[in-house]
Amino acid sequence: MTRKAPRGRRAAELLDQAAMVRIDTTDDYTIDVSNRLRRLPPYLFGRLNAMKHALRQGGADIIDLGMGNPRDATPQIVVDKLCEAAQEPRNHRYSVSTGLFNLRREAARYYQRLWDVDLDPEDEIIATIGSKEGFSHLCLALLGSGDTALVPSPAFPIHVYAVALAGANVISVPLSEDQDEFVGHIVYALEHIYPRPKVLILNFPHNPTTMTVELGFYEEIVRIAKRFGILVISDLAYAETTFDGYQAPSFLQVPGAKDVGCEFITMSKQFNMAGWRIGFCAGHPEMVRALAKIKGYYDYGIFQALQIAAIIAFRHCGGLAREQAEVYQRRRDCLCRGLQRIGWDVKPPKASMFAWVPIPEPWCEMGSIEFALKLMREAEVAVAPGRGFGENGEGYLRIALVENEDRIRQAVRQIKHALG
Ligand SMILES: Cc1ncc(COP(=O)(O)O)c(C=O)c1O
Known part of the structure; x- marks a missing residue:
């Protein structure tokens, strides 16, 4: 793995800080915010983002397949x-x-x-x-x-x-x-x-x-x-x-x-x-x-x-969308074939810039948030836990096709190495 994991006491502190970050920050106000704001549910990606930040600060090269934020350039x-x-x-x-x-x-x-x-x-x-x-x-x-x-x-x-x-x-x-x-x-x-x-x-x-x-x-x-x-x-x-x-x-x-x-x-x-x-x-x-x-x-x-x-x-730029879809399709193939090779049950999507992947058998009991945290900590790969999209998303991970094929291959290798 070509990675620089956070080391020593500093790393341990950073991970502790990440673990301590509360998921629900909505109750923390000292001011009287509106009921509208209070009605918003806890921010489920909070712990993941905090851990990503802490690991990166410690020098880790997190492969971020969490958010569907396109990284390719505007024409x-x-x-x-x-x-x-x-x-x-x-x-x-x-x-x-x-x-x-x-x-x-x-x-x-x-x-x-x-x-x-x-x-x-x-x-x-x-x-x-x-x-x-x-x-x-x-x-x-x-x-x-x-x-x-x-x-x-x-x-x-x-x-x-x-x-x-x-x-x-x-x-x-x-x-x-x-x-x-x-x-x-x-x-x-x-x-x-x-x-x-x-x-x-x-x-x-x-x-x-x-x-x-x-x-x-x-x-x-x-x-x-x-x-x-x-x-x-x-x-x-x-x-x-x-x-x-x-x-x-x-x-x-x-x-x-x-x-x-x-x-x-x-x-x-x-x-x-x-x-x-x-x-x-x-x-x-x-x-x-x-x-x-x-x-x-x-x-x-x-x-x-x-x-x-x-x-x-x-x-x-009418043709760009087609070219870009082909880029996503190649990344999809790379990710899905890679995960299938390591035994994951992945169905290649027909569209979007994500793969929706069931958590593999030995870890399904863990729940998607804990499993996503595990992948981040041990494989240095960030993905979105299905639970973040509602109760019916539990048991799944959403993996965004936003990194290039080499990085996606690297992510699969790191997952394989981390999960043994
Ligand atoms: C289903 C869906 N709708 C809307 C958006 C946001 O699009 P926009 O950038 O136009 O706000 C996204 C972005 O990820 C999305 O996945």
């Missing part, structure tokens, strides 16, 4: 455009909170190109400060005290917390690979919960489980939404991060989908622009208008030079 042409646009004083002013019209038009063209979906950039698309911000504010615009949202579980954390922050209730719907069963759970919840849930949140390709769906699933969902009078929010963050010829459908492809819901896409993954914070909400004009209204109060839009550079990304 140079986009960066150059940002530099050029940043020189222009008129781009230094507040921008429009809904996003430049030309940017929204590019997003509409993107939908047209990928899914043959027609969207009016004027009132069916709004730019957001990344899809996470847009999603959170849309929840605030649609949900409040006494309202309920159905959220598949396990879930990308903001799909739960944004509902909680809006003061509404979350009803977890167990995610199931068997789509009939999953749809059955949704219908059952809609038939039995009173007052009837207002919003259904979907996210396919799914983070963290990597589950994918076909268009028929969304057709069914649109029928259900119409039958029960609910709104659908689809998070399509991994629209083009798909493998082996699989193409992710858009919820908006279904005729009539715009009458019952909207969808978020992001430039974070497809264009390697995670730090730039640009996403879009598209679809139901009233949902878009509700989001625009709340954003009009909260923000002044994305830095205009960024928006101009994002237009260039749409116009000139």
